[in-house]
Amino acid sequence: MWRFIGLILMQTFFLAGGQVLLKLAMQQLGKFEWTWSYFKTVLVDWWLLACGISFGAATVLWLYILKKYPFSQAYPLTSLSFVFGMIAAWLVFGEAVPLSRWIGLILVVGGCFLIMK
Numbered sequence: 001m002w003r004f005i006g007l008i009l010m011q012t013f014f015l016a017g018g019q020v021l022l023k024l025a026m027q028q029l030g031k032f033e034w035t036w037s038y039f040k041t042v043l044v045d046w047w048l049l050a051c052g053i054s055f056g057a058a059t060v061l062w063l064y065i066l067k068k069y070p071f072s073q074a075y076p077l078t079s080l081s082f083v084f085g086m087i088a089a090w091l092v093f094g095e096a097v098p099l100s101r102w103i104g105l106i107l108v109v110g111g112c113f114l115i116m117k
Contacts, residue, residue, distance in 0.1 A: 014058035016084035
């Protein structure tokens with residue numbers, strides 16, 4: 001069971017990390033435009049490369065998890081990525097996170113504990 005928890009935590013960390021890197025990339029790229037020159041800039045951005053690597057690692061771990069563990073247990077646990085995302089919103093992006101979201105996050109974690117039972 002501890003191996004499963006470790007794998008889920010790594011997978012959700014990479015999943016949330018990819019989203020954080022994507023947000024950082026989009027902040028660096030300036031105004032979003034539907035132009036070829038904008039997308040050429042996007043294709044060579046280092047933040048997006050890091051984002052792709054993070055999503056790739058999450059996907060490889062997810063493939064392994066799907067092969068080894070019950071889907072009904074594994075899939076709901078991907079909601080743990082919300083924990084990493086909320087912490088990143090607060091620490092990395094300096095967002096104000098209201099108490100109601102922290103309470104919601106605690107409820108998500110509580111649900112994950114119930115799923116592991």
